[in-house]
Amino acid sequence: MFILKSSIGNYIRLNNKKYSYFAGNNYLGLANHPALKKEAISSIEKYGINFSASRGTTGTSELHLELEKLLSEFKNKSGSVVFASGYMGNRILLHTLQDQYSAVFIDESAHPSIPDGIPSDISNVYFYDHCNTEHLVTLLKKHNKQRPLIITDGVFALTGEIAPLDKIYTVAKKYGAILIVDDAHATGILGKNGRGTPEHFQLDGAEYIYQSETMSKALGAYGGFISATKEIIKKIREKSSVYIGSTSLPPPIVSAGCSSIKILKQHPELRSRLFENVSYIREEIKKMNFLTTTDNTPIIPVFFNSQENAIRLSEYFKENNIIVPYIKYPVKMDKFLVRLTVSAIHTKDQIENLLELLQKWRDKHGIS
Ligand SMILES: Cc1ncc(COP(=O)(O)O)c(C=O)c1O
Structure with a gap:
């Protein structure tokens, strides 16, 4: 260690x-950037270390709303929600969308936050060979009585491979599947505007693709986020136990996140x-x-x-x-x-x- x-x-x-x-994942060098540090320090001076409450009770500050607005603009989505960690993002999506699927199809080399995030009452979980859309199709055909959800990393954390999202999306459309992409290592990196793997494949804004993202890697700050339609974001705020039951992100982290989104655009x-x-x-x-x-x-x-x-x-x-x-x-x-x-x-x-x-x-x- x-x-x-x-x-x-x-x-x-x-x-x-x-x-x-x-080493590490400080791809743009923002974790120690003077602007992020300055914002974080003045945020501590103004707001202290912690709001010490969940978002739905007394833990929402003007800072969270500003960060969510900046993220929505960056991602070109009508809503965004920030929460305790990127690791929880897959769980939040898998739980929030649970009324829309009955089986989960996962890349066998997926990040552990993906299998960990599957609701305990979903027992139909199928692992397809790594990045292999033919095997994915075989499994979808074999389990065709189910309502499918496909989930994969966008960029794989150990190998740096980009999931073949164009092919996966074609398959998802054909079999009526929802698609979730864990874009922890693609946010701020891939695509014309750094919006991640869907943008890399010209799929930005495509229907039924959801991204789980983090501010802890290229963005140099911390905390998870999901940007989607206002309706999905509302549903997350109303239904996700992770969102409802955890303390809001601390002020210096939120301010660093705001600064990072601005730098991404300006530089x-x-x-x-x-x-x-x-x-x-x-x-x-x-x-x-x-x-x-x-x-x-x-x-x-x-x-x-x-x-x-x-x-x-x-x-x-x-x-x-x-x-x-x-x-x-x-x-x-x-x-x-x-x-x-x-x-x-x-x-x-x-x-x-x-x-x-x-x-x-x-x-x-x-x-x-
Ligand atoms: C693919 C992937 N998803 C999710 C996470 C979790 O993100 P965070 O560390 O921001 O909670 C990581 C981080 O290691 C990751 O590599």
């Missing part, structure tokens, strides 16, 4: 030593810089023949057949003052992986240093 002794930027400090940091160059870094690193890793994935996202895995080699690569980086973690996570995976995550704030020198070391490793140990 890493014990951080600093904020997370392109460098971090662990035990009084400085390391180049290719598109952050995303351009991120993708320049991503494309370059992906290209170089591909040239070295490492086993990795190909979608252009900031999560770049290096796969190994042996756990020992994955751990050794991560340790080798650490000995050379770079953090690239070996990741063990509750997601179905038949390989071992070191996960490199890229940020808009990584410098050319840092990237060259990382790649040089990787090349040296490859020359000495090979790729598997």
Whole structure:
């Protein structure tokens, strides 16, 4: 385990030593951005640390309403709702939409927040092979007496693969299924305006696609959100036990979220810089023949057949003052992986240093 002794930027400090940091999910470098910090600090001064009540009782402040308005504008939806964590978003949607489906079809490598979010009285749960729409269709045909709901990550947290949402949506339409996308790693990143995986596939605004999103990754703040029609948002506020029964997001976090949405809009160059870094690193890793994935996202895995080699690569980086973690996570995976995550704030020198070391490793140990 890493014990951080600093904020997370392109460098971090662990035990009084400085390391180049290719980890975490601070894709746009906003987690330590001066504007977010300034807003969070003045928010604490004005509102304190916590409103100490749920949204429906006395926990709604003008700040929450401002953030929800900014999110609705960003997402081009008529309503938005923010809540305690991104992890809860899938649960909120799965519970709120429960009157519209009777069976759930899940990608087998989905993030744990997806199976965890299924209501306990839904017993028809089917896992389709990872990103495999043919298998999804087979399962939908086999269980055709059910009203289906399909749920997948938009960008997979360990591999950086983008779910084939265009194909999945075609299948969903054909079989009358609702589609939920967990876009934790796509918000602020994918699509022309950073609205996520549906926008990436020109499906932004398509009917019966719902997104569960977080402000804790690219947006550099914290907390989950759902943007949808006013009617769905009203239903969430009235029916979701998670929303009704949890304390509202704290003031500094909400203010940081507001600041982040504004920065996202005002500084598109952050995303351009991120993708320049991503494309370059992906290209170089591909040239070295490492086993990795190909979608252009900031999560770049290096796969190994042996756990020992994955751990050794991560340790080798650490000995050379770079953090690239070996990741063990509750997601179905038949390989071992070191996960490199890229940020808009990584410098050319840092990237060259990382790649040089990787090349040296490859020359000495090979790729598997
Ligand atoms: C795919 C996915 N969904 C949901 C979450 C949960 O989001 P949060 O950490 O903001 O609660 C994560 C975070 O790790 C994730 O990777």
